[in-house]
Amino acid sequence: MTQDTNLYRLFAERFPADKAACAIETLEGHYYSWDDIEHASARMANLLASLDLTPGARVAVQVEKSPEALLLYLATLRAGFVYLPLNTAYREGEIAYFVENAAPDVVVCSPANFGWVSKIAFTNGAKHVYTLGDDRTGSLLERAAWFDDTFETVPRAPDDLAAILYTSGTTGRSKGAMLSHGNLASNARVLHEFWGWGEREGGDVLLHALPIFHVHGLFVASHAALYSGSKMIWMAKFDARDVLHQLPRATVFMGVPTYYVRLLAEPGLEREVCRNMRLFISGSAPLLSETFEAFRERTGHTILERYGMSETVMLISNPYHGDAASMRRAGTVGVPLPEVTVRVVDDDAQPSRPGEIGHIQVKGPNVFAGYWRMPEKTAEEFTDDGFFKTGDVGKFDEHGYVHIVGRSKDLIISGGYNVYPKEIEGFIDEMDGVAESAVIGVPHPDFGEAVVAVIVPRAGAQAPDERTVIDALKQRIANFKVPKRVHLVAELPRNTMGKVQKNLLRERFK
Secondary structure, X not given: OOOOOOHHHHHHOOOOOOOOOEEEEEOOOOEEEHHHHHHHHHHHHHHHHXXXXXXXXXXXXXXXXXXXXXXXXXXXXXXXXXXXXXXXXXXXXXXXXXXXXXXXXXEEEOHHHHHHHHHHHHHOXXXXXXXXXXXXXXXXXXXXXXXXXXXXOOOOOXXXXXXXXXXXXXXXXXXXXXXXXXXXXXXXXXXXXXOOOOOOOOOOEEEEOOOOOOHHHHHHHHHHHHHHOOEEEEOOOOOHHHHHHHHHHOOEXXXXXXXXXXXXXXXXXXXXXHOOOOEEEEOOOOOOHHXXXXXXXXXXXXXXXXXXXXXXXXXXXXXXXXXXXXXXXXXXXXEEOOOOEEEXXXXXXXXXXXXXXXXXXXXXXXXXXXXXXXXXXXXXHEOOOOOEEEEEEEEEOOOOOEEXXXXXXXXXXXXXXXXXXXXXXXXXXXXXXXXXXXXXXXXXXXXXXXXXXXXXXXXXXXXXXXXXXXXXXXXXXXXXXXXXXXXXXXXXXXXXXXXXXXXXXXXXXX
């Protein structure tokens, strides 16, 4: 029999000996012990197991952040099903696509959204819809309470699917990246060693302020704490002042660059509040060098920047061990993690020399199996020798550190969230008075990049005004995708092949 590598079992085997110790503490004063994690996830796993779901069934979840939402994720792993987290900002059109494409047997949503989510779910063949609130309410918990609090975790092989994360492309609809138990386990093990978890006397305490519907908050932050048996101080959402209040009780903090910009805006950010911290980590978007230097000056701590993707979890990281001031380099994402192979190649797929910019390709046990129900797209994204084409452009420097210098797919990262221009352009182009549009990212001091729309009005029609466009988009897409500004132009700049030159637009409207 293949070795059981169920990710939950990997975590549970590493829980502290004292199961009564606190595993999760919320700002509202709720405490969850390691025993609570074991028993509460068992009740949910028993509920899922009672539903007579098909093997490999998907459990789609769009709920606000709460410890119970994390327990549902763990229960899904324990029961041997596939977890599908969905951004809480997604609206009806987006959810309809994900549910239709993934065909989940179970959908869990916030109580306030039950009306429209359940209609979408049942229309697309879902068998069960439950609610889960961020205040420990909802039909999921009510049903689970009737089940036993012990559960024999279902054995899983390394290649068995654990989760699907939807990550949009610049053309077409979103793609579901399939991550296996083996993918996630390998990354948890590598990061545990590389980032020094478990080395501190008395253990670590993670201040968890990230959302848990994407890789950073769910697979990097939560996995790190669970794998090392570390307590989490659980924040429902990021608030700079709350973070400052909790920092003296924590040892590790993970955030997106926006978090660090906002912390630097607080006069209370000083060395004393960071006295017990051992590590600040930044990812999901480029960290400006000035933010890196300002944070080191104010706190005495050097932020560790790293790089990963939904399809791969973490790939590259600045070092933890050694002299942080010299080992962590501003403007770089660090060196390839152990077991991960990273290469930079030119347009002819030939290796680029240090300092030469090229296409970043990766290979390793953390790299996903492919895109859900998209074998042709999967084949396109892998080389003949098994490397995944990240779509990012970068270079190695003379020290072996990787610099991300651009994105070949025009991806915009705003506040740590991925924004894909083609999707927004599709909605804008449908509006009255619009001939065509181009969506770009421009530098923003808080969000890293701000979404900006450039519109060519339709001849003979009334040109749409900025407020009308923004208000219409807010009804159809998540707020982080909605343009901050809308500009009208007579025509879009194009090259001789007819391709819109977005670099010229970025320069004009930056």
